[in-house]
Amino acid sequence: MLHETAPLLRLEGLSISRPDGSAVLDGIDLTVPADGVLGILGESGAGKTTLAKVMVGWVSDPLRITGGSVRFRGEDLRSSDVQRKVRPRIGFIGADPGNAFDPTLPVGVQIAEKLLAVAPGTDMAEAKKRVIALLDAVRIPSAARRFAEFPGQYSGGMLQRAVIVDALINEPDLLICDNIIQPLDVTVAAQIVRLLKELRARTNAGIVFITTSVPSVAEIADEVAVLAAGRIVERGLPMAIARSPQHAVTQELVARTPRIWTGEPAPEPSTAEVTPILQVSDITKTYSVKDRSRFFGKQNVQAVRGVSFDVFQGDNFGLVGESGCGKSTLSRLLSWVEEPDSGAILFEGKNIAEMTGRERFAMRRGFQLLLQDPYNCLPPHLPVGRTISSSLTIHGVGRKETAERVRAAMAEVGLSPDDLHRLPIGMSAGQRQRVNIARALVLEPKLLILDETLSALDPVEQGRLLNLFERLQAKHGLTYLFISHDLAMVRRVCTRIAVMYLGKMVEIADTGGVFYDPGHPYTKALLSAVPTLDERPYRTEDVLLDGEPPSPIDLPPGCSFTARCPEAMTTCRMKEPALWSRQPGRLAACHVTAPAP
Amino acid sequence: MAFLATFLIRRLAQGVLIVLIVSFAIFTALRLVPGDPARLILGPMASDAVVEQTAREMGLRDPIPVQYVHWLGQVLQGNLGTSFIKAKSGGEAAGGRDTSALGDKATVVALLEQSLPMTLQLAALALVFAFLISVPIGIVAGMNSGGWFDRFAVYLGSAFVSIPNFWLAIVLALVVTAELQWIPSIGYQGFSYTILPAFVIAIEMSPIFMRSLTSSIASAKQRNFVALADVRGLSKRRIFLRHILRNAAVPVLNIFGVQIGAMLGGVLIVEYIFNYPGIGLLTVQAVLERDFPVIQGVALISACIFVVINILVDLISTKIDPRLDF
Numbered sequence: 001m002l003h004e005t006a007p008l009l010r011l012e013g014l015s016i017s018r019p020d021g022s023a024v025l026d027g028i029d030l031t032v033p034a035d036g037v038l039g040i041l042g043e044s045g046a047g048k049t050t051l052a053k054v055m056v057g058w059v060s061d062p063l064r065i066t067g068g069s070v071r072f073r074g075e076d077l078r079s080s081d082v083q084r085k086v087r088p089r090i091g092f093i094g095a096d097p098g099n100a101f102d103p104t105l106p107v108g109v110q111i112a113e114k115l116l117a118v119a120p121g122t123d124m125a126e127a128k129k130r131v132i133a134l135l136d137a138v139r140i141p142s143a144a145r146r147f148a149e150f151p152g153q154y155s156g157g158m159l160q161r162a163v164i165v166d167a168l169i170n171e172p173d174l175l176i177c178d179n180i181i182q183p184l185d186v187t188v189a190a191q192i193v194r195l196l197k198e199l200r201a202r203t204n205a206g207i208v209f210i211t212t213s214v215p216s217v218a219e220i221a222d223e224v225a226v227l228a229a230g231r232i233v234e235r236g237l238p239m240a241i242a243r244s245p246q247h248a249v250t251q252e253l254v255a256r257t258p259r260i261w262t263g264e265p266a267p268e269p270s271t272a273e274v275t276p277i278l279q280v281s282d283i284t285k286t287y288s289v290k291d292r293s294r295f296f297g298k299q300n301v302q303a304v305r306g307v308s309f310d311v312f313q314g315d316n317f318g319l320v321g322e323s324g325c326g327k328s329t330l331s332r333l334l335s336w337v338e339e340p341d342s343g344a345i346l347f348e349g350k351n352i353a354e355m356t357g358r359e360r361f362a363m364r365r366g367f368q369l370l371l372q373d374p375y376n377c378l379p380p381h382l383p384v385g386r387t388i389s390s391s392l393t394i395h396g397v398g399r400k401e402t403a404e405r406v407r408a409a410m411a412e413v414g415l416s417p418d419d420l421h422r423l424p425i426g427m428s429a430g431q432r433q434r435v436n437i438a439r440a441l442v443l444e445p446k447l448l449i450l451d452e453t454l455s456a457l458d459p460v461e462q463g464r465l466l467n468l469f470e471r472l473q474a475k476h477g478l479t480y481l482f483i484s485h486d487l488a489m490v491r492r493v494c495t496r497i498a499v500m501y502l503g504k505m506v507e508i509a510d511t512g513g514v515f516y517d518p519g520h521p522y523t524k525a526l527l528s529a530v531p532t533l534d535e536r537p538y539r540t541e542d543v544l545l546d547g548e549p550p551s552p553i554d555l556p557p558g559c560s561f562t563a564r565c566p567e568a569m570t571t572c573r574m575k576e577p578a579l580w581s582r583q584p585g586r587l588a589a590c591h592v593t594a595p596a597p
Numbered sequence: 598m599a600f601l602a603t604f605l606i607r608r609l610a611q612g613v614l615i616v617l618i619v620s621f622a623i624f625t626a627l628r629l630v631p632g633d634p635a636r637l638i639l640g641p642m643a644s645d646a647v648v649e650q651t652a653r654e655m656g657l658r659d660p661i662p663v664q665y666v667h668w669l670g671q672v673l674q675g676n677l678g679t680s681f682i683k684a685k686s687g688g689e690a691a692g693g694r695d696t697s698a699l700g701d702k703a704t705v706v707a708l709l710e711q712s713l714p715m716t717l718q719l720a721a722l723a724l725v726f727a728f729l730i731s732v733p734i735g736i737v738a739g740m741n742s743g744g745w746f747d748r749f750a751v752y753l754g755s756a757f758v759s760i761p762n763f764w765l766a767i768v769l770a771l772v773v774t775a776e777l778q779w780i781p782s783i784g785y786q787g788f789s790y791t792i793l794p795a796f797v798i799a800i801e802m803s804p805i806f807m808r809s810l811t812s813s814i815a816s817a818k819q820r821n822f823v824a825l826a827d828v829r830g831l832s833k834r835r836i837f838l839r840h841i842l843r844n845a846a847v848p849v850l851n852i853f854g855v856q857i858g859a860m861l862g863g864v865l866i867v868e869y870i871f872n873y874p875g876i877g878l879l880t881v882q883a884v885l886e887r888d889f890p891v892i893q894g895v896a897l898i899s900a901c902i903f904v905v906i907n908i909l910v911d912l913i914s915t916k917i918d919p920r921l922d923f
Binding site for chain 2: 056058060084087088092094096099100101102103104105113114117118150152166
């Protein structure tokens with residue numbers, strides 16, 4: 001019979017077009033073997049998601065299949081009858097776990113609902129048992145309790161695991177993973193890749209792994225196809241593609257993959273100038289949130305717990321850590337959007353808390369904050385020229401001078417003078433971010449705080465803006481404070497780096513120190529998770545963390561990293577370690593690496 | 598359970614505060630508008646001295662906060678006061694013609710007991726009609742948003758909104774009751790007298806429900822998890838009933854809570870036109886006759902109804918969508 005011999009999934013000459021006739025996918029030929037991992041590599045905009053969707057017969061309006069075929073075990077997936085019949089055999093995992101579930105129903109209930117729908121005859125109790133068992137198998141902590149929790153109570157990483165459970169619950173024959181690690185923190189993404197590797201050993205499903213990341217595809221796939229502008233431009237074994245890419249697009253993808261331990265040396269902190277421009281000493285911030293389970297109940301979220309560091313003139317200081325570690329709270333405190341509960345912040349030697357309103361106002365000119373989301377931080381109804389000039393107007397600069405300086409700043413960041421009267425709508429993320437930079441730059445600041453400023457941009461634009469920052473620094477002697485979860489970016493530009501975990505600094509060192517001689521197990525775990533093709537000094541198996549940071553509510557005594565630390569000792573559970581100087585300029589807060597007292 | 602208890606306690610406390618503010622505002626406003634109730638009661642022929650004396654006896658010359666506290670103390674004992682005008686018999690004591698003492702006037706509680714059930718019946722039937730009109734149209738339009746039916750629903754809604762309720766009421770009374778003699782109306786002699794007024798209110802309310810249902814269903818349908826549910830193998834029926842309707846329900850419920858106020862306004866006019874003996878008619882008469890105790894009683898009851906319904910709406914909303922936090 002045809003079904004016996006037909007491959008699991010076969011795309012032949014498949015083309016998908018927009019209504020205007022332009023192709024999204026153009027003559028795709030792919031075969032997914034019944035047992036193995038096909039990796040598909042492509043940059044954003046290459047047509048990856050359209051390809052992932054058509055593999056379950058899902059073509060969303062207004063796209064149309066204009067040629068070729070897509071067959072699951074020989075049956076044409078374009079027919080809706082076939083779709084209904086074979087979709088239970090295919091698991092689909094998308095890039096957006098936050099929107100994969102109905103927010104109004106418990107996660108476990110929805111997975112059980114799916115199992116009952118695709119495997120009639122299962123009863124609810126049985127379904128619940130299977131869902132909990134599988135949630136447990138993907139290492140969701142206290143799975144039985146999590147079963148009844150709502151999507152909003154899950155973190156991004158846990159939701160992605162839940163989506164994987166949902167896809168696997170009825171033991172499908174084909175698993176399609178569309179860019180599943182894209183939105184996750186590096187450590188969580190590394191955990192998900194490891195989970196998928198384990199699953200492929202356990203299940204007999206064919207897997208399609210679609211991604212932009214060369215290292216993760218090299219880690220997991222048996223065979224790789226490279227997608228560029230809707231066409232397959234290269235195929236081969238993963239290591240061959242990573243080592244000697246043939247097509248220009250593949251070469252660029254590989255070249256863009258961060259090098260951490262090879263390539264150019266780490267930027268050195270400047271030794272000549274040692275005046276600190278920003279001194280932070282022991283600041284804390286605790287938020288009080290309503291506890292809905294108790295009368296008038298309050299819970300304390302300790303967002304920042306005693307952070308101290310200095311940023312020196314002309315330095316590029318990096319602050320790294322996973323989501324929820326307190327990075328953004330810290331940036332709000334540093335820019336004095338909020339006041340710390342205790343501790344002091346000194347800008348150019350002056351305590352901000354003790355400044356008069358007028359002094360603080362003047363200080364803000366020298367001290368600008370650039371935020372992550374380029375879409376929500378520009379007023380949509382103001383022409384960008386007005387947006388940029390408004391900061392000068394606020395500081396009382398005359399009209400003529402303002403116009404000149406706005407023009408100069410726009411030219412400097414690479415905006416054309418024609419943009420002066422444009423509204424932000426229709427501008428790309430990169431252009432919007434340039435507007436933001438220009439807005440900060442007109443004030444001639446000394447210190448720029450970049451809170452994930454580049455993380456919403458694609459790598460090409462990211463590279464351009466980093467070059468711009470370098471130029472501006474050389475010209476104006478700026479000091480940068482990069483707050484980011486992107487270790488590779490920080491590695492490239494920063495001279496000193498602080499690693500933050502649960503509201504505390506666990507390590508502060510020069511870039512070389514952090515990357516070549518980390519003094520804290522958490523730093524090692526972060527490094528082991530960076531997607532890179534380099535040979536790592538730390539094996540993922542030894543140092544990668546399980547789970548996610550504990551909640552900053554009701555923290556246990558001792559070192560807050562203990563619960564996830566592979567090297568934890570008894571002392572760690574009793575006493576909170578303080579930062580100590582391992583070498584000149586290299587500090588870490590860890591009992592394990594500290595010398596015995 | 599703890600959540601439910603905290604929710605109810607907090608919201609009821611807020612509700613009491615709202616009712617107090619509303620009643621004080623009404624109380625004060627009534628005493629600041631021109632028109633002396635004592636003069637209205639006694640008629641134009643009474644001498645100024647007698648009017649002044651009656652006003653003093655009734656407490657109308659005390660400072661407003663004193664009058665309010667006095668009134669509130671009575672309210673807490675279940676006494677909303679006595680109508681200035683309405684007699685116990687149900688007849689009306691217009692100025693001068695009725696010489697009976699204040700003691701023979703109807704209590705506000707008794708007046709509300711007569712008219713509130715009538716209005717609740719009218720409102721309930723109006724809601725049933727409004728739902729019968731708007732739910733099917735709203736759902737079909739929302740599921741086919743951008744299609745011809747959606748556009749039709751928009752036109753229908755605009756037409757309904759544009760029809761003045763008093764005009765529709767008069768036309769229906771003329772045509773359906775007087776000419777065709779299909780359904781009786783004007784006054785009240787049985788349940789069938791409720792149908793036409795309820796229909797008029799329903800026509801006025803349904804466009805808002807229709808539009809909010811259409812747009813919330815259309816936006817729920819756009820959500821990623823709905824498209825994914827199809828890929829995950831759930832049936833269309835299940836996706837619609839369990840996921841789309843559920844997610845569309847909360848905005849519609851909230852509109853409903855707000856619309857209760859609009860409905861009370863609609864009742865006022867429609868009851869007056871149809872001479873339907875409910876709260877609305879009572880209010881109109883009370884306002885025209887400066888019958889302060891009755892107006893205050895009606896305001897108090899309306900505020901309470903509004904508060905209670907909105908607490909219920911929010912409670913149901915949190916049950917549907919656990920992310921909401923009121």
